[in-house]
Amino acid sequence: MTRPIPLRAMLAASPLPRFEAHLLGQAVLGVSRAWLIAHDSDPVTAAQQAQFEALQARRLAGEPMAYVLGTREFYGRDFCVGPAVLIPRPETEFLVECGLQAVQGLERPRILELGTGSGAVAITLALERPDAAVLATDCSADALAVARRNASALGASLGFLQGNWYDVELGSARFDLIVSNPPYIRAHDPHLHQGDLRFEPGLALTDGADGLQALRAVVQGAGAHLRAQGALCVEHGWDQAAAVRAMMATAGFTGVASQPDLAGIERITHGRWAA
Ligand SMILES: C[S@@+](CC[C@H](N)C(=O)[O-])C[C@H]1O[C@@H](n2cnc3c(N)ncnc32)[C@H](O)[C@@H]1O
CATH class of the missing domain: 1.10.8.10 (Ubiquitin-associated (UBA) domain)
Incomplete structure (x- = not known):
């Protein structure tokens, strides 16, 4: 003993x-x-x-510390995490900042997050803008269960829907803001087999293609769900900013620009729906 x-x-x-x-x-x-x-x-x-x-x-x-502990801090709050969800990254806080800036001055904005995972982004937006109507989606039922648990533990009020990107019951009302951090790692990127990534859900990491497929789905579908001058903010890989800017300009967004993170890497690209 x-x-x-x-x-x-x-x-x-x-x-x-x-x-x-x-x-x-x-x-x-x-x-x-x-x-x-x-x-x-x-x-x-x-x-x-x-x-x-x-x-x-x-x-x-080798299991990531966040999974072993079952929690990861994001934007000053603790989120439950487990193998069904991506561990929220510090750089994703810039996606939240980008979204908050985009709806600054708007009363009761309607916000949609696509691919919510742990719910870190959508829940943070809902807590930072309690007047907003926030909806978060994911194709993974297991991820949504984690997100719902986090929303309840943190006292956030928002809706959750399961489905493939925009293929969910979004209703006819358009959004002031769409945010997304979709899977953007190329299918055969060796990093998928290294470090923490080995333990995270493949669905959260890679689109199974060129790394831009999920971003294309998010960008190309956004116009049908945004109000005029509504904003789209997406996170992407370190080498994808130019491709995402081109994608957004072609889709009809104006004021398209990318923002660097603290390491000077362009990780967030945003634009306004011109229609
Ligand atoms: C990179 S993770 C982002 C998680 C969380 N938003 C964050 O930033 O920490 C991408 C998320 O997109 C979801 N996803 C992948 N393919 C999807 C699809 N076709 N439709 C909806 N969600 C999808 C994954 O399940 C995963 O939760």
């Missing part, structure tokens, strides 16, 4: 980097980092040790 040992000893024995061992310790004990440090001579029970070791084994097998 495992004997109680001090918390400090359990953490020190971990082969994980110190900050990761601390995060797992915090998750197992349900405490803050400050508590963990201040109470490091407290004993941990056999059950806590076993739980720590189980999480540690998953991390050592």
